[in-house]
Amino acid sequence: MSTPVLSESDPLLPETQRQHQPTPNHYWRRPHPQWLIPLALISSLARGLTLAARVQIVTRIACDSLHRASRATLDPTQYLQTTESTISAIPDVCFTDPAVQASAAQAQMILTVISGGVTALTAGRWGKWGDKSGRNKVMSVALLGLVMAESVYALVSLRHLPLKHHGHKLILLAPIFEGLFGSWPTLQANMNAYLSDITPQGSAARMFSRFMGILYIGFAVGPSIASFVLRQSATKNLTPLFIMSAVAYSISLLFILLIAPESLHSSDKPPSESSSNDTHDTHVQNDPETAMWRPIRRLIAPLAAFRPRRAGAMRKDYTLTIIALSYFIYLMSLALYQLKYLYAEHVFSWDAERLGYYISYMGFARAITLLVLMPAWNYLFKPLPIRGRSSVSPRRELNFDLSLVRMSILLDVLSHASVIVAPSSSATWFVLATTLTSLGSTSVPSYSSTVLGYVRYRTAQAEQEDQQEDVGVLFGGLAVLQSLGQTIIGPILFGLVYSATVSTFPKGVFVLACSLAGMAFVLMLIARPRKRLILVGTHRDGARGRSGMPKPITIPPA
Numbered sequence: 001m002s003t004p005v006l007s008e009s010d011p012l013l014p015e016t017q018r019q020h021q022p023t024p025n026h027y028w029r030r031p032h033p034q035w036l037i038p039l040a041l042i043s044s045l046a047r048g049l050t051l052a053a054r055v056q057i058v059t060r061i062a063c064d065s066l067h068r069a070s071r072a073t074l075d076p077t078q079y080l081q082t083t084e085s086t087i088s089a090i091p092d093v094c095f096t097d098p099a100v101q102a103s104a105a106q107a108q109m110i111l112t113v114i115s116g117g118v119t120a121l122t123a124g125r126w127g128k129w130g131d132k133s134g135r136n137k138v139m140s141v142a143l144l145g146l147v148m149a150e151s152v153y154a155l156v157s158l159r160h161l162p163l164k165h166h167g168h169k170l171i172l173l174a175p176i177f178e179g180l181f182g183s184w185p186t187l188q189a190n191m192n193a194y195l196s197d198i199t200p201q202g203s204a205a206r207m208f209s210r211f212m213g214i215l216y217i218g219f220a221v222g223p224s225i226a227s228f229v230l231r232q233s234a235t236k237n238l239t240p241l242f243i244m245s246a247v248a249y250s251i252s253l254l255f256i257l258l259i260a261p262e263s264l265h266s267s268d269k270p271p272s273e274s275s276s277n278d279t280h281d282t283h284v285q286n287d288p289e290t291a292m293w294r295p296i297r298r299l300i301a302p303l304a305a306f307r308p309r310r311a312g313a314m315r316k317d318y319t320l321t322i323i324a325l326s327y328f329i330y331l332m333s334l335a336l337y338q339l340k341y342l343y344a345e346h347v348f349s350w351d352a353e354r355l356g357y358y359i360s361y362m363g364f365a366r367a368i369t370l371l372v373l374m375p376a377w378n379y380l381f382k383p384l385p386i387r388g389r390s391s392v393s394p395r396r397e398l399n400f401d402l403s404l405v406r407m408s409i410l411l412d413v414l415s416h417a418s419v420i421v422a423p424s425s426s427a428t429w430f431v432l433a434t435t436l437t438s439l440g441s442t443s444v445p446s447y448s449s450t451v452l453g454y455v456r457y458r459t460a461q462a463e464q465e466d467q468q469e470d471v472g473v474l475f476g477g478l479a480v481l482q483s484l485g486q487t488i489i490g491p492i493l494f495g496l497v498y499s500a501t502v503s504t505f506p507k508g509v510f511v512l513a514c515s516l517a518g519m520a521f522v523l524m525l526i527a528r529p530r531k532r533l534i535l536v537g538t539h540r541d542g543a544r545g546r547s548g549m550p551k552p553i554t555i556p557p558a
Helices: 024-029 033-049 051-069 098-133 135-157 162-170 173-180 183-198 205-232 239-258 278-286 288-306 319-333 336-348 352-381 394-421 427-439 443-458 464-501 508-526
Strands: none
Touching: 033 051, 033 135, 033 183, 033 205, 033 239, 033 352, 051 098, 051 135, 051 162, 051 205, 051 336, 051 352, 098 135, 098 173, 098 183, 098 288, 098 336, 098 464, 135 162, 135 173, 135 183, 135 239, 173 183, 183 205, 183 464, 205 239, 205 352, 205 443, 288 319, 288 464, 319 394, 319 443, 319 464, 319 508, 336 352, 336 427, 336 464, 336 508, 352 427, 394 427, 394 443, 394 508, 443 464, 464 508
16 A cells, blocks of 8 residues: 655645644634734723722722821811712822821732632633633623622722722622632733644743733723713713723623634533543542642642643753742832832822822833833844754754843832932822833733743753643633732732831831842842753653653754
């Protein structure tokens, strides 16, 4: 029996084993990064609409709670000079009173920790579910939670309802809804997973940065629209902003659920493991001691993607673990952002309108960095293939991503240090110093690209389906790190520091942020990929009759 001769245009696999591709007549149904642009713009616009309004709501609740209990400490004409038509306005004394600011910081900490804690427990499962059911379903679930959260804030902002005296209790439902449905960490993680599904191997920092830039366009336009709406209102009513945000999230939900194509086809999705684990799951559920620790195991299970691994007889490779630890510490420093707005309220007496303009300015600066400066940096300095090779060495791609992360974190360190040494009364200096953080906004997409690139580099010889299977778990682990660092531990640290120092040294939170960013920078200096040895995925080698021991593979130097 003669063996057929294949040409270069013939497929290597039979038709039944190849992934089904959409026909040219259905090109508009093919997954493409452009499908995420409307989602990214509308959802980030919705979030930007209420960034300043949420801070104002928390400040107002803290102010009401303190001054209802002790009105004698204030001049009643300052706080009670409102009527039913102007009750939405927040008195200036709420911004200048250190006790109010400390209480607002504690309230903001509680809301952020609740959202982050619940998100951390659910993010890993949403990531796994996205691998099995598709990215679009997970993104639609996260958007549904955001719609419910904005609806809660809208109810809290209605001061003329019977619920006006229970706003401090009702507002707790917002972070619970966000966390149960994944919130923004899960939404962004699945956006990145969607992009990784359809992006060729190599450095993904450029693609991630572009979409982070698109997100920041929405974050910039949203506060500007909010400031314009507030300027047209004599009472500075915040309710319309939350309603507009809920409507925008609903539009995003319908778009991703009904219009945007799924990035994962049925052949890409891993088989369900529920049938093989039914007996084990039943035993675990019936074990009281195991059930007690189940929430903790669910929380840390996605972090197993970053565990150290051994390459043959060599010592364990801790590079990915160090990168993940650096990312976690850096995310803790990002918890400064909410308190930075409280700082501006307290030191410069900014209201929601002026704070909205500041957030818009920072959003535009970040968008320019990610959409203009980042592509220019890639064009000028991204490594090119060596003569005689068609592609760039994975190690050179990885080193390029590492350099981007280090540069971005260093800019954050310089920004925080500039605020510390700046005159406290100068709003201009504060704006210019914090602008440096916009130049460092490439850090998060560069971290994501670095983690994804290192996993691909380490498993370069593994089977393609194994690599695809781990993408959702990997970004689920990143979402858990974001929830733990940016929305749980970080807010607790910054909330406690700000509450303790707001009356004596409000810049204490910037000292903490500078220290955390400096630690993350040092760890990234330590993280270096191995030159010649990578870990080959071997957990399925036994099925092919080969040894299950990891094998070092020699890679020619780049």
